[in-house]
Amino acid sequence: MQERYHTSLVILRELVKTDFQLRYQGSFLGIAWSVLKPLMLFVVMYVVFVRFLKFTDGTPTFPLVLLLGISLWNFYSEATTMGLVSIVNRGDVLRKVHFPNYIIVVAATVGSLISLAINMGVVIVFCIFSGLVHFTWRVLLLPFNFIEFYALALGSALLLSALNVYFRDIQHIWEVLLQIFFYATPIIYPLSMIIQRLGPVDGAIVTKMLLLSPPAQIIQDIRHNLIAPDTTQTVWTDINHLWIQLIPIAITVMLLVLGIHLFRKYSQKFAEVL
Template identity: 60%
Template sequence: MKKAWDNLRNRYHYSVVVFKELVKTDFQLRYQGSFLGVLWSVLKPLMLFAVMYVVFVRFLKFSDGTPSFAISLLCGTCLWSFFNESTSMGMSSIVNRGDLLRKIHFPNYIIVASTTMGAMISLAINLVVVIVFGFFAHAHYTWHVLLVPLNILQLYAIALGVALILATLYVYFRDVAHIWEVILQAMFYATPIIYPITMIAQRAPELAWVEKLLMMVPTTQAIMDVRHNLISPEDVPTIWTLVNNPLLCLLPYVASVVILWIGVHVFRKHSAKFAEVL
């Protein structure tokens, strides 16, 4: 057993070292030259939350009436910022590191993984802020908090899978950046972040089926699961409370694994030619 472990460690030692250095470098360069530095990883989602809270909650009355909706909005904003950042930056990571690929030999996927891990570090910082704010914003912390790491892992798997696919396409087609920007914008408004998902059926009962359809989207399901388990299990619905069919409830989880598998498969198939194309 020890011999197998030593062989595994020796085999991937170099890759782990490169991965750590890339994560460290990317995170440091992200805020290089700015006065507040790493504090922007907290201030950006807080500022975005403030704008959305004033516009959509105070003026447009997008709320489910529960006291925890404000902190749920903040949590959703942080989670979406992670998905947005990890996929967008992961998409261009290979092209941005083209000079490194031509000089040093190491697994190309490390570049994409390091970029998404940098976004994960920012998310971890933001979630600490969410938890602290939750004590003053009527959050109800229960044992469900123990499930949050699994929900975060699922969201990371989705983001990594998408980032690998986009990174591969971006090497050959730069237009992918503009297309993905539009898709992200559409996904943001389709995901119940600035509005409660129950608002759909309340304002248009004939569209109650849309709630179930949205919950089938893996990103929506993962974000709602995090908010449910972290903020308030009583106030935040999940796919298990909106959809009665257990098999349908499992679809987003299966889709998450499939997205990651497709991302890895597509990336591995084309990564050998990246240095030549770049």
Template identity: 60%
Template sequence: MTNVNEAVKSRYGYAMTVLRGLVKTDFKLRYQGSFLGVAWSVLRPLMVFAVMYVVFARFLKISDGTPTYPVVLLCGVVSWQFVTETVTMGLRSIVDRGDLLRKVHFPNVIVVVSASLGALISLAINFVVVLVFAFFSHVQFTWEVLWLPLNLIQLYVLALSIAMICATCYVYFRDIAHIWDVVQQILFYCMPIMYPLSYVLTHAGTYGELVARVEVLNPIAQCIQDIRHNFLAPATTPTVWNMFSNPWAKAFPIAVTLLLAWFGVWLFRRNSSKFAEVI
């Protein structure tokens, strides 16, 4: 056992040291010069949530009709902001760390992973806030909350995979940043984040069920719905698992997640040796 530990340390010890250093540096620099500092990691999603809740739930009366809807909305906002933060920061990470990549030899993927871990720290802080809101909203937790770690792992793998693909492309094509800005806006409105999926089912007319099913096949939407379902509202949150009877349809978002992970790793490894030269 000792020999195995020594072998792991000798092979990955330096990489882990670099990763820890980058994560600490990125997280400190993110809020450097800010009066509120790390508090912005909580305040930003809370502000977005407040705007969405006032506009959509109060004025437009878009809700699932339950008293737990505000915390379900907050959970969706927090989960989506983790994805956008991971991809946005990871997308530019290789180019922004170009000087470091040319001077120090370490696996380039560490730079993208460090950006994702910074976003993961913010997500952990925000989930504490969601938990506090859940208690005040009298959320009745069930045994299904045990599935939550798997849902979060899938969401992290999805976000990191997209970040690796975008980071690789950004080295060669700077237009990827502008394309991602547009794509994330499209994704945001095409997923049940600011509105509940039950609202689509009841207010989209003849094609309501079809639209809802297409939306939930998106692996990001599937993850967010699963997180909401297992964590907060299993009785009122539709998911791919209870909207489809076909097992192949249920497996589709998981298959897309695995495909993106494979493609992201393959594309990044194929091009990583050229990054220092191209940058």
């Protein structure tokens, strides 16, 4: 048993290393793109939505909140997209080598996790040199936030990758759903803007509904704990009922359990179908 786990870890390490190297193979800047892509997207989003469309809460830390949100969303989008196609792309390996299939999906998500770690380093550097962020004890909660975020990404990736083996349309459907989820998540706009546009009653209802989405809950929690605890709305600050507050976490756990269950159930036939 111990030898089996050791072999799995070795395969996982090699797959993560290979995937991460191939991701930027042939490009002049190489791994630097893992930092440049979210930064370039941040500049575009900032100019269009903050400067021109005035999507801001008026606080000096909002550009940092925007950069953090983009970095976090890029992780979820990349992890689920890469995980979705990982089994299909590694079909030749599955037919030749016998090892636990889930390692392929985990390797794809871990590669995205490495990119997130690099981006988080950039965000923290910006926070320090901006002089606008005063770190509090809440940073101690960040590991729990990132564990939840990875569980959400892994559960989604396992579920999507299993479905994609049998239904290739999943790739296109997920691409559309990601766009919907992106705009339904308060990344480029603050939740306070919804209340301003819809009024205190309707705005509060919509805000609470958005916060019950696991990606929104996690991203807002990380923003709250790292950058702006006084101005960032979270499920814990806007909803008073404990059981309702726990809904996003419950959805994340259920999604992870469902993803593991379906993947294990159908993974034995992957090599035959592919």
